[in-house]
Amino acid sequence: MEDLKNIVESLLFVADSPLTIDQLRQVLDLAEGKPIREVLRTLSEEYDTRKGAFYLDEVAGGFQLRTRPAYHEWIKRLLKPSPVRLSQPALETLAIIAYKQPIIRSDIEHLRGVDSGGVLRMLMEKRLIRVLGRKEIPGRPLIYATTKHFLEVFDLRDLGELPTVREIESTGTGEPESGQGEPRSNPEAAE
Amino acid sequence: MAIDFNSQKDPDASAHAAYEVRLEQVFEGPMDLLIHLIKKNEVDIYDIPIALITDQFLAYIDLMKSLNIDLAGDFIVMAATLAQIKSRMLLPVHDGETEEEDPRMEIARPLVAFLQMKTAAESLADRSLLGQHIFTRPQTPERPKPDPGGEMIKVGLIELIDAFQKILERTPKSHRVDLTEDTLSIKDRISQLVDILERKSTISLDELLPDPSGKQEVIITFLAILEMAKLSLISIAQHVQSGIIRLFYQ
Numbered sequence: 056m057e058d059l060k061n062i063v064e065s066l067l068f069v070a071d072s073p074l075t076i077d078q079l080r081q082v083l084d085l086a087e088g089k090p091i092r093e094v095l096r097t098l099s100e101e102y103d104t105r106k107g108a109f110y111l112d113e114v115a116g117g118f119q120l121r122t123r124p125a126y127h128e129w130i131k132r133l134l135k136p137s138p139v140r141l142s143q144p145a146l147e148t149l150a151i152i153a154y155k156q157p158i159i160r161s162d163i164e165h166l167r168g169v170d171s172g173g174v175l176r177m178l179m180e181k182r183l184i185r186v187l188g189r190k191e192i193p194g195r196p197l198i199y200a201t202t203k204h205f206l207e208v209f210d211l212r213d214l215g216e217l218p219t220v221r222e223i224e225s226t227g228t229g230e231p232e233s234g235q236g237e238p239r240s241n242p243e244a245a246e
Numbered sequence: 247m248a249i250d251f252n253s254q255k256d257p258d259a260s261a262h263a264a265y266e267v268r269l270e271q272v273f274e275g276p277m278d279l280l281i282h283l284i285k286k287n288e289v290d291i292y293d294i295p296i297a298l299i300t301d302q303f304l305a306y307i308d309l310m311k312s313l314n315i316d317l318a319g320d321f322i323v324m325a326a327t328l329a330q331i332k333s334r335m336l337l338p339v340h341d342g343e344t345e346e347e348d349p350r351m352e353i354a355r356p357l358v359a360f361l362q363m364k365t366a367a368e369s370l371a372d373r374s375l376l377g378q379h380i381f382t383r384p385q386t387p388e389r390p391k392p393d394p395g396g397e398m399i400k401v402g403l404i405e406l407i408d409a410f411q412k413i414l415e416r417t418p419k420s421h422r423v424d425l426t427e428d429t430l431s432i433k434d435r436i437s438q439l440v441d442i443l444e445r446k447s448t449i450s451l452d453e454l455l456p457d458p459s460g461k462q463e464v465i466i467t468f469l470a471i472l473e474m475a476k477l478s479l480i481s482i483a484q485h486v487q488s489g490i491i492r493l494f495y496q
Contacts, residue, residue, distance in 0.1 A: 071385045112380075124379040134384075136377050143367070144274055150366035166359055169275030169320050179478060185440070186477055188433040195433075197477070208376045218369055 059083070060094045067098075073117025073207065115206035116213060141181075148174045149183060149201070153217060156200040157187050163199070175199065183208065276324035277360045279306060280353070291361075292354050296335055300328040327353065405484055409491050410468055413455050430463065435470035443480065443495035451491040 066074060066082060076088040085091065095118055099111040112121045122130060141149065148171050151163050164171050178184045183205045187198040201214070211217065273279040283302050289295055307321055334349040374380050442449060451471075455464055471493065474480045484491045 069383075071383045119382055121376075122381045124374045127379045127381070130381045134381070138378070140378075141371070146367040146371050147363055150370055151363050153370070154363070154366055166356070166363060167275060168277035168324070168356070168360065176478075186436070186479060188437050191433075209370060209373050210376060210380060211373075218366070 059090060060097060063091060063094050064098055067111070067118060067120050070119070073112075073115045073119040075117040078117070112210065113212050114210055115203050119207075142174075144169075144171075144174050145177060149178055149205075152178075152184055152199050153201050153205070153214070156214075157198045158200075159190050159196040159198055161196060273306075276303075276321045277357065279303065279321070280324070280357060281361065284357075291357055292350075294350055294354065296328065296332045296350055300325075300332050303328055406472075406482065406491065409451055409489075410464070413451075413464055414461065430466050432466055432470050432473060435466050436474060439467075439470055439474065439493075440479070440495075443493065448492055448494045451493065454493075 062083065063079060066079060076091055079091050080086075080088050083091065095111065102110045108122055108126060109120045110123055112119050114121075144167075147167060148163060151166050152158055155162065155166075160171060160175060163175075175184070179186075182202055184199050185202045187200045189195040190198050205211075206213065273282065280299070280303070283299050284291060284294065287295070287298065287302075289299075303325055307325060310321075331349045331352060376382065439454070442454075454471075455467055471480070471482070474493075475482055480493045480495055482491060482493055
C-alpha cells in the first residue's frame with residue numbers, strides 16, 4: 056500500500072486546513088479509517104527521522120503539515136505576517152474562555168475583575184472565540200466559546216490537550232471549598 | 247515597578263514629578279494591584295494582613311486621583327470589599343457561635359482563581375503559535391466568492407429592510423392574532439445559521455427564507471441576522487445587478 060501513503064501525503068500537501076480522518080476517508084473512498092491512521096503514523100515517523108523542514112501535526116481534530124519552529128525567522132522574512140501577538144489582557148481573557156467555556160461575559164469579568172468588552176470584541180475579530188448563543192437568564196447575556204481557529208493557532212489537538220485546571224490548581228493551591236479555618240494551607244500560594 | 251506608597255502624604259511639586267517618573271506600571275484592574283501588593287509585602291495569599299493591604303490599596307487610589315487618572319469603578323468596589331473585610335475581622339468571635347469562615351477567604355478565593363488563569367494564560371503564550379513560530383499553507387481567502395463577473399457592495403440597513411419587506415409581502419396574510427408560543431428563539435436561530443454558514447461559508451438571504459416561511463420565522467431570522475452582524479459574526483453584501491443579498495461568515 057505504498058501508493059496510499061503517497062496519496063495521503065499529496066492531500067496533506069495541498070490542503071489549506073487540517074484534514075480529518077473522515078475527510079481523507081471520503082476522498083479515498085475507504086470504508087474505515089484504520090489504514091489511513093497507519094499511513095499517517097508512518098508519514099509522521101518518516102518526517103521525524105528525516106528531520107526536514109516539516110512535521111505532521113495533529114491539530115484541531117485533523118492532520119496538517121507544518122514547518123518546524125526552527126525556521127520561523129526565515130519564513131517571516133518571506134511572508135511578513137502581521138504579528139499575532141496578543142496582549143496580556145487578551146491572553147487572560149482567552150485562557151478564561153478556553154478553560155471555562157461556555158461562559159458569559161459577567162463571569163469572565165468576575166474572574167478578571169475588570170471590564171472585558173473591548174478584549175472580547177478583539178478576540179472575536181481574530182476569530183479565536185465565537186458566540187454560542189444567549190443564556191436564558193435576565194439580560195440574556197451572550198455565551199462565548201473558543202473556535203477551531205483557536206486550536207489551530209495554539210497548536211492544540213482538542214480542548215482536552217489544554218493542561219487541566221487541576222494541574223494549574225496544584226501550582227496555586229488545593230484549597231477545599233469549606234475553608235476549614237486553616238488559612239495557611241500553602242505558603243507558596245502568594246508566589 | 248514599585249510605587250512608593252508612603253511618600254505621597256506630602257503632595258508638593260517635587261513629589262509630583264517623582265510620581266510621574268515612577269508610573270511605569272499601570273495596573274489593569276484591582277486584581278493586578280492586589281497581587282502586586284501581596285508580592286511586594288511577601289505575604290501569604292490565605293493570610294493577608296488585611297489592614298496593611300487595605301491601606302496600601304487606598305494609598306494607590308489616592309495616588310491615582312492626585313495624578314488625575316480616571317480610576318475604573320472596579321478599584322472602588324475592591325476598596326470597599328477590602329474595607330468591609332477589615333471591619334469584619336475586627337468583630338470579636340464569641341465562643342459557641344458557629345465557626346465562621348475567615349472573612350478574608352472572600353478575597354483569597356478570587357485571587358487564587360485569578361492567579362490560576364494568569365498561569366493558564368502564560369502557558370498559552372508559551373506555546374508555538376501558528377503564524378509566529380509555526381507555518382502552514384495559508385488559507386486561500388475564498389470568502390467573497392460572488393458569481394463570476396458579479397460585483398458585491400456592502401449593504402446598509404435600508405437595503406436589508408427593503409429585502410425584508412419583499413419577503414414579508416410573500417408570506418401568507420392572516421387576520422387573526424395568533425397567540426401560540428414561540429417555536430424558535432433568536433438564540434436557536436443564530437446557532438442554526440452558524441451551523442449552516444460553517445458548512446457553506448456563504449448563503450443568500452432568499453435561501454435562508456424559502457417562500458412559505460411564516461411571518462414569525464421571517465422576523466426571527468431577520469433579528470438573528472442583525473444580531474450576528476452586530477457581533478461581526480457575518481458580513482452582508484448585495485450583488486449590484488441582481489440585488490441578491492448574501493451573508494458571509496467571518
